[in-house]
Amino acid sequence: MYARVKSLGIFGLDSFSVTVECDVSQGLPRFDLVGLPDAVVKESRERVRASIKNCHLDFPVSRITVNIAPADIKKEGSLYDLPVFVAILKASRQLNGNVENYAFIGELSLDGDIRRVNGVLPMLLKAREEGISAVFIPYENMLEGSVLDGIDVLPVKNVFEVMRHISGQEKISPCYNGSFTETIINYNVDFSDVKGQTEAKRALEIAAAGGHNCIMIGPPGAGKSMLAKRLPTILPDMTFDEKLETTKLYSIAGAIPKDKAIIDKRPFRSPHHTVSAQALTGGGVTIRPGEISLSHNGVMFMDEFPEFDRRCKEALRQPIEDGIVNISRTSGSVTYPSNIMLVAAMNPCPCGFYGHPTKECKCTPAARKRYMDKVSGPILDRIDIHIEVAPVEYDSLSGKKDEESSAEIKKRVDKARAVQLERFRGTDISCNAKMTPRMTKEFCILTDEADSLLRMSFESLGLSARAYDKILRISRTIADLDGSRDIEVSHIAEALQYRCLDRKYWNNDEI
Numbered sequence: 001m002y003a004r005v006k007s008l009g010i011f012g013l014d015s016f017s018v019t020v021e022c023d024v025s026q027g028l029p030r031f032d033l034v035g036l037p038d039a040v041v042k043e044s045r046e047r048v049r050a051s052i053k054n055c056h057l058d059f060p061v062s063r064i065t066v067n068i069a070p071a072d073i074k075k076e077g078s079l080y081d082l083p084v085f086v087a088i089l090k091a092s093r094q095l096n097g098n099v100e101n102y103a104f105i106g107e108l109s110l111d112g113d114i115r116r117v118n119g120v121l122p123m124l125l126k127a128r129e130e131g132i133s134a135v136f137i138p139y140e141n142m143l144e145g146s147v148l149d150g151i152d153v154l155p156v157k158n159v160f161e162v163m164r165h166i167s168g169q170e171k172i173s174p175c176y177n178g179s180f181t182e183t184i185i186n187y188n189v190d191f192s193d194v195k196g197q198t199e200a201k202r203a204l205e206i207a208a209a210g211g212h213n214c215i216m217i218g219p220p221g222a223g224k225s226m227l228a229k230r231l232p233t234i235l236p237d238m239t240f241d242e243k244l245e246t247t248k249l250y251s252i253a254g255a256i257p258k259d260k261a262i263i264d265k266r267p268f269r270s271p272h273h274t275v276s277a278q279a280l281t282g283g284g285v286t287i288r289p290g291e292i293s294l295s296h297n298g299v300m301f302m303d304e305f306p307e308f309d310r311r312c313k314e315a316l317r318q319p320i321e322d323g324i325v326n327i328s329r330t331s332g333s334v335t336y337p338s339n340i341m342l343v344a345a346m347n348p349c350p351c352g353f354y355g356h357p358t359k360e361c362k363c364t365p366a367a368r369k370r371y372m373d374k375v376s377g378p379i380l381d382r383i384d385i386h387i388e389v390a391p392v393e394y395d396s397l398s399g400k401k402d403e404e405s406s407a408e409i410k411k412r413v414d415k416a417r418a419v420q421l422e423r424f425r426g427t428d429i430s431c432n433a434k435m436t437p438r439m440t441k442e443f444c445i446l447t448d449e450a451d452s453l454l455r456m457s458f459e460s461l462g463l464s465a466r467a468y469d470k471i472l473r474i475s476r477t478i479a480d481l482d483g484s485r486d487i488e489v490s491h492i493a494e495a496l497q498y499r500c501l502d503r504k505y506w507n508n509d510e511i
Contacts, residue, residue, distance in 0.1 A: 003090030006103040007083040008123035012334030015126035019069045022087035027063035035068030044081045050110040060092045079117040082106035097166035101133040112159040116140035118254035143261040146175045187233045192405040196392045203387040209416040210477030211431030213342040218389030220352045224345040228301045233406035242297045267298030273307040293336035305344040306374035386501035416480040444472040449489040
C-alpha cells in the first residue's frame with residue numbers, strides 16, 4: 001500500500017517543495033526513512049511510532065519505507081514528523097479523505113501534540129507559489145501564518161484535529177488576519193531624553209534620512225549608546241515588503257516573538273563585543289542567519305567597536321558595501337540579505353579620556369595607537385559618517401529646555417526619504433546611501449562653488465575614491481533635508497565635517 005503527501009523544506013532563505021512517500025508492504029517489520037535526512041529527521045521514526053501508539057492507532061507491523069523527496073537535497077529539522085505521520089496512516093488505510101491539496105508542517109510530541117517549528121513563513125510563501133490550497137501548521141505558529149492571504153493556513157494543536165479535518169468531521173478555520181498592517185509603533189525611548197548633543201543628533205538625523213552608516217567617538221558617559229538606541233525612532237516606517245522579508249529571516253532563526261504576527265518595528269541588534277565571526281555573519285551545521293542578517297532593514301549597533309575580534313570587523317566589509325552576506329559551507333552556499341545601518345561606537349583611547357576637556361588621559365601614545373589601529377582603514381573608509389560625541393556640560397543636563405522629540409525629527413526624515421523614493425522609482429534602491437556610482441554621478445549635481453570646495457578638499461585631505469562618493473551621497477542627503485535640488489557649498493562643507501575624524505584620531509602622529 002502506497003501513499004503520498006506534500007510538505008516543504010527550507011535551505012537558507014529559500015523554501016522548496018517536498019513529497020513524503022510511504023510504502024507499507026509485507027515482510028519483516030522494519031521502518032526505513034530515506035531521502036538524505038539529517039539526524040533530527042531520522043529521529044522522527046521514533047516520535048511518529050510513539051505518537052501513533054499513544055493515540056490508540058495501529059502502527060503497521062510491516063515493512064515501512066518512507067522517502068522524503070527530492071533525495072538529493074538534505075532534509076533538516078523536525079518539521080517532517082507530521083507529514084510522515086499522515087503518510088503512514090494513509091498508506092495503512094487508517095485515514096480517509098483526500099490529502100492531494102494539503103501540505104503538512106509540524107513536530108510531533110510522543111502523545112500526538114504538534115509543536116512549533118522554525119521557518120514557517122517562507123514555507124507558506126512557497127506553498128502559495130506552488131498552488132497548494134491549504135497547509136497544516138502548528139497552533140503555536142498561528143500568528144506567523146496569519147500574515148498571508150491567498151492560501152488557507154490551518155493551525156492545529158494535535159493530530160486528532162488534522163484527522164478530523166481531513167475526514168470531514170470537523171473543519172478548521174483558516175487563520176488569516178490582515179489587521180496587523182495597521183499596527184501603531186510605540187517606542188519606550190525618545191530623542192527628547194537626550195540633553196544637549198546637538199551636533200550628534202544632527203548627524204544621526206542625516207544618517208537616518210539617507211540610510212548612512214556611522215561611527216561615534218567620544219569619552220565614556222557622553223551618550224553614544226543613548227543616541228544609538230534612539231535611532232530607530234526616527235527611521236521611516238517599514239513597508240509591507242520590508243516587514244515580510246524581515247519576518248522571513250526571523251522565522252528561519254526562530255526569533256519571532258510569540259505575541260507577534262510580523263516584525264513591524266525596524267530591528268535593533270546590539271551584539272556583545274565577544275561575539276564570534278560566525279554568529280555575526282551566520283552559518284553553523286544548519287546555516288542560519290547571523291546578527292548582520294537579523295539587523296536587515298534596521299540598525300546594528302556595535303558598542304566598544306575596537307574590542308570586537310578583527311575577523312568580526314573585517315567580515316562587515318561585504319555586507320555594508322553590497323547589502324548581502326554570502327555563507328559557504330560544505331552543505332552548500334547561502335545568501336542572506338543585509339541591508340543594514342551600521343552604528344559603531346568607541347572611545348578615543350583605552351582609558352577613554354584622550355582629548356577630554358577636564359580629565360587627563362593616562363594612556364601612552366603607543367597604547368593609543370594600538371587601540372586605534374584595531375579599526376582598520378578599509379573598514380573606517382566604508383563608514384559614511386564619523387561623529388565626535390563631546391562630554392555633556394552641566395548646564396545642558398540641568399537645563400529646563402525641552403529637547404526636540406523623535407516625532408519631530410522623523411517628520412523631516414520622512415520628507416527626505418519621500419524625495420529619495422521618487423528619485424529612485426522603478427529601481428531596487430531606496431535611499432541615497434545605496435546609490436550606485438552611475439546614480440551618484442546622475443543625481444549629485446554640484447554648484448560651481450560646491451565643486452570647487454570639494455576639489456580643494458579632495459586634494460588637501462587625500463581622500464579615496466570611495467570617500468569621494470560617500471561625501472557626495474551624504475551631501476545629497478543634506479540637500480534633500482533642505483529641500484534643495486542641487487548640492488550647494490554649505491551641503492558639501494557639512495558633509496566634509498563628517499569625514500575628518502580619521503585625521504584627528506588615526507592619521508595623527510601626536511596620538
